[in-house]
Amino acid sequence: RAGADMDDAIHFFSSGMHTGLGQRLTIEAHLRRALEHGELRLVYQPKVTVQEQAVIGFEALLRWDNPALGAVSPAQFVPIAERSGLIVPIGAWVLEEACRQMGEWSAQLGRPVKVAVNLSPRQLYQKSLLDTIRRCLAQYQVPRGSLELEITETALMSREEEVDVLMHDIRALGVDLAIDDFGTGYSSLAYLKRFPVSRLKVDRAFVRDIDRDEDSAAIALSIVNLARGLKLKVVAEGVETEAQLAVLRGMACDEYQGFLFSRPLERGDVLPLLGR
Ligand code: C2E
Ligand code: MG
Numbered sequence: 001r002a003g004a005d006m007d008d009a010i011h012f013f014s015s016g017m018h019t020g021l022g023q024r025l026t027i028e029a030h031l032r033r034a035l036e037h038g039e040l041r042l043v044y045q046p047k048v049t050v051q052e053q054a055v056i057g058f059e060a061l062l063r064w065d066n067p068a069l070g071a072v073s074p075a076q077f078v079p080i081a082e083r084s085g086l087i088v089p090i091g092a093w094v095l096e097e098a099c100r101q102m103g104e105w106s107a108q109l110g111r112p113v114k115v116a117v118n119l120s121p122r123q124l125y126q127k128s129l130l131d132t133i134r135r136c137l138a139q140y141q142v143p144r145g146s147l148e149l150e151i152t153e154t155a156l157m158s159r160e161e162e163v164d165v166l167m168h169d170i171r172a173l174g175v176d177l178a179i180d181d182f183g184t185g186y187s188s189l190a191y192l193k194r195f196p197v198s199r200l201k202v203d204r205a206f207v208r209d210i211d212r213d214e215d216s217a218a219i220a221l222s223i224v225n226l227a228r229g230l231k232l233k234v235v236a237e238g239v240e241t242e243a244q245l246a247v248l249r250g251m252a253c254d255e256y257q258g259f260l261f262s263r264p265l266e267r268g269d270v271l272p273l274l275g276r
């Protein structure tokens with residue numbers, strides 16, 4: 001990889017979060033070839049219990065390194081993949097790679113390793129999704145209860161009937177469902193009664209100031225209590241400090257993810273963390 005290219009890429013992408021049309025088209029053109037060129041990989045962020053900081057599973061997160069663009073953040077390329085439809089083949093690859101990895105780790109460890117995979121709304125509306133999930137589970141002999149799919153509230157807002165049927169079909173395969181970025185969407189709470197979810201993930205926006213801002217703490221506490229009332233597990237996202245963790249412990253939040261325990265890990269670093 002040429003150093004000059006990297007410098008350009010960093011300059012190109014550091015000019016702010018806004019992605020202009022030119023940048024979008026450039027990213028899309030490179031993203032189109034990313035799969036076949038083997039430029040995508042998954043990293044795995046541990047999910048741990050709040051009380052004991054015991055690792056209970058991982059969230060798979062996409063990483064993309066392109067020779068011309070450098071490392072592009074998923075916050076930037078996932079929306080482009082979503083809009084262009086590229087998220088469908090990319091998302092299928094993510095599912096397959098996560099299941100393959102779970103099979104490998106579970107065999108080496110002698111017990112199941114749980115992994116959560118993010119799903120885009122666009123994937124949810126594809127007829128082929130259920131078959132893709134079924135095929136991956138069978139091919140890599142993923143035990144029931146080991147794979148979890150993270151879906152945002154926004155994804156549940158349209159095509160409710162269709163999504164409802166799909167979610168029940170997914171559950172029937174022994175796959176768990178989590179609501180990601182909970183509290184940031186526009187949906188009503190009615191779907192919590194309707195859809196068979198087992199976990200709520202409190203968005204990082206409410207965790208960031210949880211130890212300093214009463215409103216953030218009040219929102220986080222309501223989500224934790226809501227989850228408890230509905231007998232759902234609740235995970236706090238983006239925990240970076242002991243002070244934030246202490247507040248979550250006081251709320252009896254079940255689990256957390258965040259830089260405090262670990263950044264997302266390269267796949268080779270996962271088994272050593274689990275004591276192998
Ligand atoms: P998300 O699913 O809500 O993932 C959590 C994001 O928070 C990840 O960013 C993770 O690295 C970051 N994070 C975790 N702990 C901390 C912390 O303590 N502090 C801070 N500041 N950040 C933390 P990442 O990996 O950049 O992913 C961003 C988003 O891109 C994800 O948000 C998800 O919406 C999307 N994404 C990532 N991988 C995939 C994928 O395979 N498929 C789909 N459809 N979307 C993906
Ligand atoms: Mg997620």
Ligand code: MG
Pocket residue numbers: 180181201203237
């Ligand atoms: Mg999230």
Ligand code: MG
Pocket residue numbers: 181203204237
């Ligand atoms: Mg988020």
